[in-house]
Amino acid sequence: MDKPKKRPKGSSGISRRHFLRSVGVSGGMLGPSVLGAAALVGGTTGKSPNDAPTLGPGAVPVKLNINGKEFRVEVEPRVTLLDAMRERMGLTGAKRVCDRGECGACTVLVEGRPVYACMMLAVDAQGKKIATIEGLASGLKLDPLQTAFIKHDALQCGFCTPGFLMALKGLLLKNPHPSREEVRLAISGNVCRCGTYPKIFAAVSEVSKA
Amino acid sequence: MSKKIKAKVGLPDDPKIVELEIADRELPVWDLDYKPSLVGKDIPRMDGQDKVLGRAKYTYDVGPQDLPGLLYGKILRSVYPHARVESIDASKALALPGVKAVITLDKGEGFNAEQLLSVMSEDPNRPPAGRTVLFQGEEIAAVAAESEEIAEDALKLFEVKYRRLPFVVDHEEAMRPSAPRVHKGETTNLAGGKPEVKEQGNVAQAFKDPDLVIYEGTFRTPVVLHNCLETHGCVAKWEGDKLKVWASTQGVFGFRDDLAKIFNIPAHNVQVMTEHMGGGFGSKFGAMQYGPLAVALAKKSGRPVKLMYDRHEENLASGNRPSATMHIKIAAKKDGTLHAIDFQSYGTAGVGTGAGTSGPIWMTYKCPNVRTEEGDVFTNAGFGMPFRAPGFPQGSFALDQAMDELAGMLNLDPLDFRRKNFVGQPYLPLEIMYKLGAEKIGWNQRNARAGAGTGLVKRGIGMATGVWGNYGEPPAQAMVRIHPDGTIEAVIGTQDIGTGTRTIVGVIAAEELGVPLETVKVNIGDTTSGLTSPASGGSMTLTSIGPAVRQAAFDAKQKLFKLAAPALKTQPEELESRDGKIFVKSNPARSLPWARVAAKMGTTPIAGHGEREQNLKGYDQPAWAVQFVDVSVDTETGLVKVNKVVSVAESGRVIDRLTFESQVNGGTIMGLSYGLLERRTMDRLEGRVMNPNLEDYKILGPQEMPEIEAVIIDDVTPYNSLGSKGLGEPPVVPTAAALANAVANALGVRLFELPLTPDHVLDALTAQKEG
Numbered sequence: 001m002d003k004p005k006k007r008p009k010g011s012s013g014i015s016r017r018h019f020l021r022s023v024g025v026s027g028g029m030l031g032p033s034v035l036g037a038a039a040l041v042g043g044t045t046g047k048s049p050n051d052a053p054t055l056g057p058g059a060v061p062v063k064l065n066i067n068g069k070e071f072r073v074e075v076e077p078r079v080t081l082l083d084a085m086r087e088r089m090g091l092t093g094a095k096r097v098c099d100r101g102e103c104g105a106c107t108v109l110v111e112g113r114p115v116y117a118c119m120m121l122a123v124d125a126q127g128k129k130i131a132t133i134e135g136l137a138s139g140l141k142l143d144p145l146q147t148a149f150i151k152h153d154a155l156q157c158g159f160c161t162p163g164f165l166m167a168l169k170g171l172l173l174k175n176p177h178p179s180r181e182e183v184r185l186a187i188s189g190n191v192c193r194c195g196t197y198p199k200i201f202a203a204v205s206e207v208s209k210a
Numbered sequence: 211m212s213k214k215i216k217a218k219v220g221l222p223d224d225p226k227i228v229e230l231e232i233a234d235r236e237l238p239v240w241d242l243d244y245k246p247s248l249v250g251k252d253i254p255r256m257d258g259q260d261k262v263l264g265r266a267k268y269t270y271d272v273g274p275q276d277l278p279g280l281l282y283g284k285i286l287r288s289v290y291p292h293a294r295v296e297s298i299d300a301s302k303a304l305a306l307p308g309v310k311a312v313i314t315l316d317k318g319e320g321f322n323a324e325q326l327l328s329v330m331s332e333d334p335n336r337p338p339a340g341r342t343v344l345f346q347g348e349e350i351a352a353v354a355a356e357s358e359e360i361a362e363d364a365l366k367l368f369e370v371k372y373r374r375l376p377f378v379v380d381h382e383e384a385m386r387p388s389a390p391r392v393h394k395g396e397t398t399n400l401a402g403g404k405p406e407v408k409e410q411g412n413v414a415q416a417f418k419d420p421d422l423v424i425y426e427g428t429f430r431t432p433v434v435l436h437n438c439l440e441t442h443g444c445v446a447k448w449e450g451d452k453l454k455v456w457a458s459t460q461g462v463f464g465f466r467d468d469l470a471k472i473f474n475i476p477a478h479n480v481q482v483m484t485e486h487m488g489g490g491f492g493s494k495f496g497a498m499q500y501g502p503l504a505v506a507l508a509k510k511s512g513r514p515v516k517l518m519y520d521r522h523e524e525n526l527a528s529g530n531r532p533s534a535t536m537h538i539k540i541a542a543k544k545d546g547t548l549h550a551i552d553f554q555s556y557g558t559a560g561v562g563t564g565a566g567t568s569g570p571i572w573m574t575y576k577c578p579n580v581r582t583e584e585g586d587v588f589t590n591a592g593f594g595m596p597f598r599a600p601g602f603p604q605g606s607f608a609l610d611q612a613m614d615e616l617a618g619m620l621n622l623d624p625l626d627f628r629r630k631n632f633v634g635q636p637y638l639p640l641e642i643m644y645k646l647g648a649e650k651i652g653w654n655q656r657n658a659r660a661g662a663g664t665g666l667v668k669r670g671i672g673m674a675t676g677v678w679g680n681y682g683e684p685p686a687q688a689m690v691r692i693h694p695d696g697t698i699e700a701v702i703g704t705q706d707i708g709t710g711t712r713t714i715v716g717v718i719a720a721e722e723l724g725v726p727l728e729t730v731k732v733n734i735g736d737t738t739s740g741l742t743s744p745a746s747g748g749s750m751t752l753t754s755i756g757p758a759v760r761q762a763a764f765d766a767k768q769k770l771f772k773l774a775a776p777a778l779k780t781q782p783e784e785l786e787s788r789d790g791k792i793f794v795k796s797n798p799a800r801s802l803p804w805a806r807v808a809a810k811m812g813t814t815p816i817a818g819h820g821e822r823e824q825n826l827k828g829y830d831q832p833a834w835a836v837q838f839v840d841v842s843v844d845t846e847t848g849l850v851k852v853n854k855v856v857s858v859a860e861s862g863r864v865i866d867r868l869t870f871e872s873q874v875n876g877g878t879i880m881g882l883s884y885g886l887l888e889r890r891t892m893d894r895l896e897g898r899v900m901n902p903n904l905e906d907y908k909i910l911g912p913q914e915m916p917e918i919e920a921v922i923i924d925d926v927t928p929y930n931s932l933g934s935k936g937l938g939e940p941p942v943v944p945t946a947a948a949l950a951n952a953v954a955n956a957l958g959v960r961l962f963e964l965p966l967t968p969d970h971v972l973d974a975l976t977a978q979k980e981g
Binding site: 076078079083086087088090092093094095096097098099100102103105132133134136137142145146149150151152153155156157158159160161162165184187188190191192193194195196197198199200201 | 254255257258259260261262263264265266267268270271273274275357358359436437438439440441486487488489491520521707708709710868869871872875876877878879880903904905909911912913915918
């Protein structure tokens with residue numbers, strides 16, 4: 001596979017012209033080439049979309065870098081990063097709640113940025129550094145966010161907790177002393193049904209003051 | 211058989227000394243004079259570490275690494291709201307590589323768990339008997355396959371022939387005589403054919419009184435959905451004739467007993483486990499549909515099966531809070547005392563029942579003449595399930611808005627009006643709760659005349675009174691073991707649904723034993739323990755299991771004292787335990803460390819048993835939740851912005867202040883979400899749910915979060931030996947009403963329908979301008 005070119009900021013990786021061209025080429029149906037890893041990851045390569053490798057439909061080997069460890073699994077290309085982690089790699093920290101990018105419970109960090117793991121195919125997560133809740137603590141030493149969450153009771157049933165922690169970790173990596181509004185925006189993609197928000201704000205406030 | 215004790219109970223600023231007669235084995239209540247070493251403090255959750263590490267294992271997390279050969283189960287659901295399923299052809303699904311079992315439900319009406327037994331030995335290609343489905347999303351068939359993807363592909367290969375039938379999805383339409391019948395053979399869609407009527411005094415007569423101020427209004431609340439983050443589901447594994455189930459459930463024993471009955475096996479051959487659970491809120495009682503289907507698929511395939519709902523089906527077929535159309539007519543004498551309330555409420559719990567809302571009418575305020583009439587209206591929609599204080603947020607929305615209207619007509623401050631109508635109780639915390647709440651919200655800054663503010667954004671303040679019974683009771687059992695190394699194990703059957711049950715069990719055991727919390731381990735959520743305890747619901751978990759834990763700890767402690775007494779050259783009755791030391795009461799310097807005494811027991815742990823005793827007669831008092839809300843309403847966009855909520859909670863003795871406050875926050879936030887955002891929307895033409903997902907079904911998120919100030923009243927009730935009441939539900943009761951009262955105060959016009967979305971606000975403002 002070609003080394004992926006850097007995506008322009010804010011783009012989805014497929015230009016509209018590219019998309020429409022490939023739809024036309026394959027007769028109105030989205031061919032596997034459009035969904036091929038190279039097309040999504042690398043943006044426009046300048047080549048015809050039909051040059052992109054075809055993956056699947058059966059299981060394909062996937063190599064993932066998660067929390068500094070390399071995992072090898074075989075999954076169909078349609079399997080999300082989230083499902084690959086949860087059902088094939090025993091990494092059940094990230095949770096599946098809506099499976100359509102609406103609730104944040106599956107939030108992981110990809111190259112340090114918060115991403116919904118249910119909105120990324122496992123094949124597309126290759127070649128990237130992925131961080132999950134399982135890697136947030138260093139062995140027995142908790143991340144200050146984790147300690148603050150316990151102290152302030154920023155969790156109840158705990159199902160949303162890994163998602164919130166990773167979203168907040170992503171924020172603090174970029175912005176160690178965020179304002180309340182910046183915190184609010186950073187976690188606006190995370191939902192909690194038990195009502196832990198006030199305590200989450202309290203926990204982050206303590207960590208970000210330090 | 212009983213003994214008499216004296217106790218100081220009630221409010222800390224207004225205590226009452228009472229003489230109580232309690233059961234012989236019962237422990238004297240932790241009254242206002244009791245100085246706890248641990249109870250009542252800010253104690254971090256015992257499972258907090260597991261949860262922040264991502265180590266806490268939920269049912270959803272059980273996978274192939276735990277159960278080799280695990281299959282994934284998926285359910286095929288009806289696309290139509292009412293239809294005869296004439297045939298189900300599963301042959302193509304069965305033929306798909308990787309599919310290991312198929313079950314088709316093709317007999318009867320509605321989901322029939324019992325028929326699963328008969329299905330297991332039959333050929334799925336047999337001529338179908340024909341079945342009627344009653345709502346979009348009802349179960350038709352199920353499949354188990356090697357992967358979730360294959361199971362999903364298999365669902366698409368079923369060929370189902372439907373014959374569509376007339377349907378109705380709106381409860382007001384369903385009440386018309388011409389409406390299609392939901393259940394076969396019924397002459398009406400009203401459950402039981404008639405409403406449930408309760409009356410106190412004589413309401414018809416009372417309204418004839420000439421000296422009354424009367425208000426009458428109709429209020430509407432929609433169906434709303436629990437949307438627990440962890441969906442319904444379970445993992446089922448047969449081991450010979452024994453069954454092992456990991457379930458996302460609020461009641462492991464109820465789940466077990468349902469399965470035992472359906473599959474005709476002894477209950478002790480079924481083990482149900484819930485170690486961690488991603489929310490229930492009332493929607494997860496009993497084995498429901500996912501339990502029997504997973505177990506049947508496991509039996510048919512001979513392999514363990516994991517069946518978890520996806521978010522779409524979770525929003526169709528896992529429960530809801532029923533809707534309500536409530537008509538209230540309320541009268542007070544000119545001096546402000548309530549005289550009569552006439553309340554009629556009809557709503558739909560879909561194909562099920564549970565739409566009653568009269569609770570608050572009976573419990574909140576004192577009124578000599580009350581009549582309530584409530585009815586369940588069947589519709590072709592998903593069944594209702596209990597949802598955090600069932601019926602109460604709805605009834606409160608109507609009642610407390612009507613109270614505010616009446617206060618206005620009487621020219622009384624809304625708080626003063628409520629003060630004139632306090633219910634009778636041995637001690638009532640409402641006065642102090644009103645005082646504190648009013649102070650902290652700035653009640654004196656409230657618009658004296660509703661809608662008085664100028665400008666496009668109008669500000670308002672409103673309040674409401676919430677109430678919920680204290681439902682803890684026997685039976686509940688607990689065991690506390692002291693191990694030879696001095697560590698303690700507290701065992702109960704009940705699960706922790708996120709409220710912190712695990713932690714408060716540990717705290718109560720540690721408090722009674724006089725040891726640091728770190729030495730206590732808590733085992734919960736496994737039916738193998740055989741220790742009966744209630745499901746986690748009704749706000750009765752702490753108050754049912756807590757006293758049993760306390761008694762078990764006391765029992766174990768007495769046995770340990772027998773070991774310690776000779777070494778301390780005294781009698782066991784002379785001993786006490788605190789801070790990990792056992793000492794002579796009259797001479798605390800004479801002491802032994804806990805672990806040293808424990809070491810004397812040899813290899814056999816000491817086991818203490820505890821049972822929940824009866825509640826104390828005469829002290830059955832509900833728990834109260836009073837909320838004050840400050841809003842700003844944009845009169846151009848209709849957006850309601852909540853600035854602050856003061857949430858005052860009274861639930862007896864606080865066991866863990868951290869988790870207590872979390873429940874207050876949790877209930878308040880759920881109440882705000884109910885008031886501002888939530889509505890299950892049905893497409894009347896197709897009979898389908900239009901928003902079965904989290905992008906169109908709105909749940910309150912960080913962007914909508916106002917400032918919430920939780921205020922805790924530290925009172926004590928003698929009703930049980932902890933001095934506590936339940937807390938899970940009271941804080942969700944008054945929020946929507948307080949919110950609506952605040953909006954009415956801001957705008958000078960009232961909103962009668964939830965949620966208080968911009969369209970409703972703008973409609974009300976338009977009507978106000980034109981009217």
